[in-house]
Amino acid sequence: MSTQKQKLVVVGAGMASGRMLEHLFEAAPEAYDVTLFGAEPRGNYNRIMLSPVLSGEKTFEEIVTHDENWYGTHGVTCRFGENVTGIDRKAKQVHTAAGMTPYDKLVLATGSAPFIIPIAGKELDGVLVFRDLDDVEAMSKAAEKPGARAVVIGGGLLGLEAAAGLQARGMQVTVLHLMEHLLDRQLDASAGHLLQRELERRGIKVHCKAQSKAILGEEHVEAVLLEDGTVYPADIVIMAAGIRPEARLAVDAGLHVERGIVVNDAMVTSDPDILALGECAEHNEVCYGLVAPLYDMARVAAKTLTGEEAAFKPVETSTKLKVTGVDVFSAGDFSTGDGTEDIVYRDAARGVYKRLVLKDDKVAGAVLYGDTADGAWYFQLLKEREVVRDIRDRMIFGQALAGADTDPFSAVAALPDTAEICGCNGVCKGAITSAIAEHGLTDIDGVKQYTKASASCGSCSGLVEQLLAMSLGDEYSGAPTVKPMCGCTHHGHDEVRRLILAHGLKTIPEVMQALEWETPDGCFSCRPALNYYLLCAWPGEYVDDAQSRFVNERHHANIQKDGTFSVVPRMWGGLTNPNELRAIADVADKYQIPTVKVTGGQRIDLLGARKEHLPDIWSDLNAAGLVSGHAYGKALRTVKTCVGSEWCRFGTQDSTGMGVTLERLTWGSWMPHKFKMAVSGCPRNCAEATIKDFGIVAVESGWELHVGGNGGMKVRVTDFLCKVESEEEVIEYCTAFIQLYREEARYLERTAPWIERVGLDHVKEKIAEDAQGRAALSARFFLSQKYEQRDPWAEQAGDPGTRRSYSPLRQKVIA
């Protein structure tokens, strides 16, 4: 008897069977006559790449894995488009509409069927699934209609890939997801949330905790109705709520079936001549839905068919979401519990979230969002159960950096080309990087020369240096010399301010996340600075954070060395009246103020007030029309004046009136540091205007403006800025100067060191020479004053809750 080949019948031309046949022909090309049945009218293809086919990034031809040529070479009889309807195990044959086919060995590789949630309207036209090429074609067709809407039920991998694909085809897409966050089986809440934000940014609507109630429509779908009454109009509905192993044939044939077709380690079912593999199979009570384990099954099944011993071992799986531009990776178990330890890394500038869960010094799980480059490495560590104690501290930064330092340029790297780097000269990132490339620039002077970036105030030079270093790599010698703001960050003050604007960062936590702060909530040094930078950057929008203010600004009074406070009411231009003086005297009596003193800035200081009395003191002072003097703040302090032309025989102008006007316009504004002004009515300069931040000296023909002076330990006489004629000009120059200082100086830098740093010429250029720029600065100042000019005393005293916070808590007696 000639050695007749055995007959092998394979049901299902999918990913698992394709791989199995490859192994089989490799090991024993002549062992079997193979007949391959496939319900789909086509051969094996890479099903997982249907997602890029849907989005239009790939064609079907590109994802075909086995073509006619291959089947021909291996003598496979292809029966595509034929559904196997039954198995006769006694006669060892399978049935199709065309008749029966005998087998010696039978392989079931029927995959799974999409799970259709049992709701009203599920059988309407336009309710689709996402499983094979026909589904992709149906979806693509629906997307041709302009403005067509799709509702995807299910926010898992499949649903999101469908949603992204349909959106790429121009549909308006809504994703309904039953659970709290997307990809709830693959991601933790943080990553799920980031993913949702990204999809929403792309225009996909996401509705989590959505309980679908019914699909509405006559014949064709029209909308989806949720339990909460929400209705989403739809031209098509994609059911992506899960899959069920396709085991109907096996059930009918009386094989052992639980959730899937039960197989042993060798992939053999309860019938020794029938094997099963792929998604339809159940091994050790597990059904798989990803290709990696199915490929292992394929190897084992091929061996079993050739009589070799082999056993399938369950493996860890990892998943990635295949949506272009959205990188998501997850593997293992990332639920925290006893003995687990979390390592979290965020880099919001790049939209990155990474979380590793360690257990017993080994990787137990990994969730990566935004940067999945190291997914494979973590997965490796996880699978190999490697002890990671030695690289623990650095491993979150990825394999390349596990032993090195973090990338200090990531925030700049993440900026779009259009982000403005040099505010003075309006130079954006793209202009700088292309100039570096085009002209082969190697240092900051070159950049200055070609782009003007950092040629003015210089505050952006740190960023320009980083761009140079980024573009040139190792060739760049002038490593960034920026001094970090504090130990919480490697960024300097100027960069932080610029990045706040460039990235549109609007809260302290946002800044810390985006700029990779190294401490959870900053420190006493950076928090007040950030609070100031944000309120300067976003007037009217930023909500001041009291807990990020030094005690004086938090309590609107000056703390003294014994823990009591001093209170200084404002006196406009140093003017007061009997009424105000009486109120001050009454307050001093009533609250037993031990010391009352006149200050150097021509105000009255009530020293030694108890903290719990502050709100009452303010209420009393407010009642007499007195407001906060901001003597405690990095803010406009006082405008000191001399008596001027009204009384003084030398006075040339009304210096008191000018002082009052300026103080009324500028009080309440927060600044990098304290800011003092003075107006003298003649060059004798009785108001000491030339040691103030902004000093005005009246002369016969107008007003001389002086800037950058201060008293204190190191007295600095002002620099002469320019001379102007009218009162309006004084106001514009003064407010423009304040705004320039507010925008350019570093927190806690007074005008004197600031001007020495940027140069008087820079200030002159901005204030004296550039009329348009000056007007704009002044306008920005007044805009911010619209929000900042409020009396904090009245606000604090007016709110009962805030009032209470000035008093200590006391032990309460519970009845």
Add this chain to the structure above:
Amino acid sequence: MSKSVYIGELEDIPRRGARKVEALGCDIAIFRTGEDELFALEDKCPHRQGPLSDGIVQGRGVACPLHNWIIDLGSGLARGPDEGCVKRFAVELRGSAIYLGPLIASDAAPEASLAVEAE
């Protein structure tokens, strides 16, 4: 904590902030961190007696408002080069109610305070 006394509600203390409490015969500062942990220390900086309840809370530390000594909330010890120690008290959250307990002996393990659930 049998000897603990009710002193107020969690919301009485701002997050990343503190509040002074007059109880047990002295001034005590109760701190609430960004993570909503509570700590209680005597309201007196070991340097020059600055009121710690007026400082800036950073992580599990507070910067004294007078000269920026950093006091560790868990141990009551000054951080960095400074040397000094503040008395610690037990503090506990029951629901949203804050209970202040007795002085913690200085040789007891640091971090005796209680982490609390976020609201």
